[in-house]
Amino acid sequence: MSGRPPVEELTPAAAAAELADLAAEIARLDAAYYQDDAPEVTDAVYDARRARNNAIEARFPDLVRADSPTRRLGAAPAAGFARRRHLQPMLSLGNVFSEADFAEFCARVRRFLGLAEDAAFAFVGEPKIDGLSISLTYEHGSFVHGATRGDGSEGEDVTANLRALASLPKRLAGAAPALIEIRGEVFMTKADFLALNAEQERAGRKLFANPRNAAAGSLRQLDASITAGRKLGFFAYAMGETSAPVAATHAEYLARLGAWGFAVNPLSRRLKGEGEVLAFQAEMAARRAALAYDIDGVVYKIDDLAWQRRLGFAGRDPRWAIAWKFPAERAETRLEDIRIQVGRTGALTPVAVLQPVNVGGVLVSRASLHNEDEIARKDIRIGDAVVVERAGDVIPRIVAVIVAKRPPGTAPFAFPTHCPVCGSHAVRPAGEAVRRCTGGLICPAQAVERLIHFCARGAFDIEGMGEKTVAEFYEDGLIHGPGDIFRLAAREAEIAAREGWGEVSARKLIAAIAARRRIPLARFIFALGIRRVGETTAKLLARHYGSFSHWRAEMNAAQIMGSEARSTLGNILGIGPAIAEALVDFFAEGRNRAVLDDLAGLLEIEDAEAAGAAQSPIAGKLVVFTGSLTTMSRAEAKARAEALGARVTDSVSRRTDYVVLGAEAGSKARRAAELGVTTLSEAEWRALAGMD
């Protein structure tokens, strides 16, 4: 800043005067920015003021004012977090753990793009910081809102908190698309984490387990001024929706981000091929400990954005990027007990109770043991010394038993043959891994789990009816079955009188329940918790039957008529014999039918939209590709077609809608002609599918 002496040369008196000026000035600028939405100065000027203020405060800690800008923020505290849908979903990433895995990833890319086996392509390697990813939306160059990743398609709106991050530009420098989503990572350095925890300890507050949690906890503060007081860093690294292309390669995109004013991880590097990737991975592993922040691996992205588009997604993971994780952290501890949990479907799941041990910054005291065989295979016994691992995922698992440290007198674990809750016989069908309680409707453990599922996200999604509440209400006899939830309104006073409850929370709960009386058919079916019927299958059924009454009638018919009607169920694509049987079993049980009657009287179940109402002309069509395609590989063509709602097979039949002929198409072209199936050239196909 010109015209001002360097901080080192300030006298205390001059410093005090300047801090007073800065406090007043920054307060005014904040008000203009946050309240009037009319910034008076550029962000660079604003940031320089804050930086100057911070520098002076650092040198004269005694002079920090009560109204110092570092102690408050102009933004009004947010009232809870609204949900915000991302314009484009935020990615998850596939993982690899070795050179061989990575080579396999590259081979898949080559196969998909139809490249030669020795074809080289460039990557960008980026250290994978253990923070929390967020999405920022800029309109006409201005930061308008930001959200956490959430489930990938919808996160929490933390705009006010993000405004408090100095490292995040409020305006993009230079030209930018009218609308653009920018993704990056909010993180805390190891040093700031330790300092924050020391501060927390001094203040008698709870400590954060690791920098990641500290960053998440700091960002997700309802009072944005707390966020402002925490030192959070931000690196931008990815793109979401954009109204205009901004680069041809990822490396260019990163440069663009830098030009706009974002911090981009300086360690990110363009790598010309697999050889350079290996070297980079080794380099990062070696530098990991010395870095200011925690990283758990390196993300490699294919540099060419046109290739990225072609590669697209397999499920939720992009085919054009991969996270190469460092080996998981491990720790040794003692297994104190094995407890058996009973799930919604009656599955008996063994869970290890561990002597709490710190694994990679998190205190682990439990780990799933999956099933009977897993325990037998590893010969896990109560009292054993075990190695616990927390891999890239968060979920700990037991890697092995240290047999040398096994105390005397242990015995192989005897898996119970009866349900620990209701005492019913627990059976394990031949060929299956899971042993299940046969108590069904009489088992209280299953009943609670079913109710929890009923209220959970994706099903009725009743706010305030979490696991604990449901379990307590069930235990105290407030609810026995799903219908009772919708009769709770009559017992509001009783709920308000419960420990930990009050009038306000009871009223809110009743309102949340009332808000869910109307429910789409698919969610309703999913909520029932029918075995083998998850979210996807429930949607499928809802679309097929359209209405609750139709579904119910058909299912009753199937139940009465047995195998014949069961085959009708089998005609729904995606419903095979096992799911059909699960459905018939559910309806065969009188108590389930009673629950349905009960709910039908309490709820308004919305009809599902008619099947196949999709917009693309190829949605629902059966397509066959033959011959060699010139503008894309076979796998790519298939993926694109499926993304547009078509089904792709390899053999031409009467049911085939289109046969797309590549060069040198042979027998399938002939067969298509014989059967009178419509054939398309590759160009015609691209036009029909809207790919050009």
Added chain:
DNA sequence: TCCCCTCGAGTTCA
């Protein structure tokens, strides 16, 4: 009949 992929059901800790 086999293989590949998707879906369901399970779980940890903050």
Added chain:
DNA sequence: CTCGAGGGGA
């Protein structure tokens, strides 16, 4: 997030 089973195509 992982594992196992189901579904569907080869």
